[in-house]
Amino acid sequence: MEYDFLVVGAGLSGSTVAERLASRGRKVLLVEKRSHIGGNAYDEYDEHGILVHRYGAHVFHTNSKEVFDYLSRFTEWRGYEHRVLSRVGGDYVPVPINRTTINRLYGLDLKSESDVAGYLERVRVNGLEIRSAEDVVLSKVGPDLYEKMFKHYTRKQWGVDPSVLSPEVTLRIPVRLDEDDRYFGDTHQVMPRDGYARMVARMLSSGNITLRLNTDYKDVAGRERYGHVVYTGPIDYFFDYKYGRLGYRSIRFESRTYDEEVHQPAGVVNYPSAEVGYTKSTEFKYLTGQKHAKTTVQNEYPTGDGEPYYPMMTGQDKALYERYREEADALADASFVGRLAEFKYYNMDQAVASALKLSRKLLGELEQQV
Numbered sequence: 001m002e003y004d005f006l007v008v009g010a011g012l013s014g015s016t017v018a019e020r021l022a023s024r025g026r027k028v029l030l031v032e033k034r035s036h037i038g039g040n041a042y043d044e045y046d047e048h049g050i051l052v053h054r055y056g057a058h059v060f061h062t063n064s065k066e067v068f069d070y071l072s073r074f075t076e077w078r079g080y081e082h083r084v085l086s087r088v089g090g091d092y093v094p095v096p097i098n099r100t101t102i103n104r105l106y107g108l109d110l111k112s113e114s115d116v117a118g119y120l121e122r123v124r125v126n127g128l129e130i131r132s133a134e135d136v137v138l139s140k141v142g143p144d145l146y147e148k149m150f151k152h153y154t155r156k157q158w159g160v161d162p163s164v165l166s167p168e169v170t171l172r173i174p175v176r177l178d179e180d181d182r183y184f185g186d187t188h189q190v191m192p193r194d195g196y197a198r199m200v201a202r203m204l205s206s207g208n209i210t211l212r213l214n215t216d217y218k219d220v221a222g223r224e225r226y227g228h229v230v231y232t233g234p235i236d237y238f239f240d241y242k243y244g245r246l247g248y249r250s251i252r253f254e255s256r257t258y259d260e261e262v263h264q265p266a267g268v269v270n271y272p273s274a275e276v277g278y279t280k281s282t283e284f285k286y287l288t289g290q291k292h293a294k295t296t297v298q299n300e301y302p303t304g305d306g307e308p309y310y311p312m313m314t315g316q317d318k319a320l321y322e323r324y325r326e327e328a329d330a331l332a333d334a335s336f337v338g339r340l341a342e343f344k345y346y347n348m349d350q351a352v353a354s355a356l357k358l359s360r361k362l363l364g365e366l367e368q369q370v
């Protein structure tokens with residue numbers, strides 16, 4: 001056997017597995033269909049010399065010590081607490097909704113957590129049976145905040161009305177009673193100091209890893225001599241879409257560079273109104289800490305076609321995924337891990353955690369065989 005493992009996809013999932021296996025002496029062939037490593041977390045310098053994220057803003061945050069310690073072997077970090085503002089009626093208000101958001105939108109002067117709790121109690125819809133993403137938000141913050149901050153944003157994001165989306169789409173959206181305006185509450189809120197692509201390149205520097213870019217899984221399947229396959233691409237593609245295609249939302253990105261040091265008031269500004277076609281704008285220099293006379297801002301237009309980004313959370317898609325998963329589970333010589341292979345909206349730390357777990361399993365299994 002020329003390679004012990006074939007790993008498909010050089011995103012964070014595939015790169016973590018490849019690194020772990022290679023560090024224990026296994027020979028790994030890593031194939032990536034794109035021309036670069038890093039998957040959707042890939043970053044690069046644009047033509048103006050500004051570090052941008054090609055596939056949308058990626059902010060690292062985790063509560064997992066294991067994931068943080070693991071990635072810290074390949075990068076130094078810069079502290080970055082992400083903040084998001086929402087453009088509502090000519091004003092910028094914090095997201096997630098907090099005390100400032102409510103005071104600013106309604107000209108109030110709520111002073112304490114119990115003031116905010118009392119306000120929400122008065123405006124929220126009581127006694128609603130939660131059957132959709134819309135119901136979740138109405139029952140938390142009531143119809144006006146729903147209309148101003150969620151309804152059109154969610155419609156743009158998913159291409160359907162929130163009333164037909166599953167509750168889990170909005171279930172985890174926090175509402176804060178205090179003035180904490182950080183987007184995430186995790187223990188570790190950091191960005192890789194030299195960027196994600198450099199971090200992943202260090203992960204893949206072992207002599208035991210043979211990396212082939214611009215190479216699709218189907219170009220090598222059955223043609224190279226390898227043992228086990230670790231697949232991080234779309235699971236429906238692996239099985240040639242035999243039961244049909246899984247649904248994804250995609251995003252079209254549009255970037256513009258301005259001759260000014262700072263362009264907008266936060267790293268990300270959301271546009272929740274129906275009048276603006278995009279959902280959000282990212283100004284990368286906030287995230288990366290780069291100093292530059294110019295600045296690049298990227299707008300996100302959600303779309304139905306294009307690269308698969310967000311798994312659709314409909315009953316139909318979930319049922320279809322289960323059919324593929326059953327088939328995948330029955331394969332002894334292949335493992336499926338990552339956002340596309342597990343059809344799950346993973347954050348980066350969750351993708352790495354899942355890949356670390358699989359690596360341990362693969363190494364443990366191999367050691368038992370020896």
Ligand SMILES: Cc1cc2nc3c(=O)[nH]c(=O)nc-3n(C[C@H](O)[C@H](O)[C@H](O)COP(=O)(O)OP(=O)(O)OC[C@H]3O[C@@H](n4cnc5c(N)ncnc54)[C@H](O)[C@@H]3O)c2cc1C
Pocket residue numbers: 008009010011012013014031032033034037038039040041055056057058059060061215216217218232233234237251309310337338339340346347348349351
């Ligand atoms: C717009 C957007 C914003 C996000 N923002 C954040 C954020 O702020 N914070 C956060 O923690 N997470 C964020 N995420 C999630 C993050 O991108 C994922 O958690 C992470 O990329 C998952 O890594 P992965 O390796 O599983 O998948 P991917 O990054 O998708 O990597 C899979 C790789 O496999 C390759 N591949 C696919 N099929 C094949 C094939 N047939 N042959 C060969 N190669 C193949 C792909 O080209 C890709 O490089 C965001 C995701 C998106 C889409």
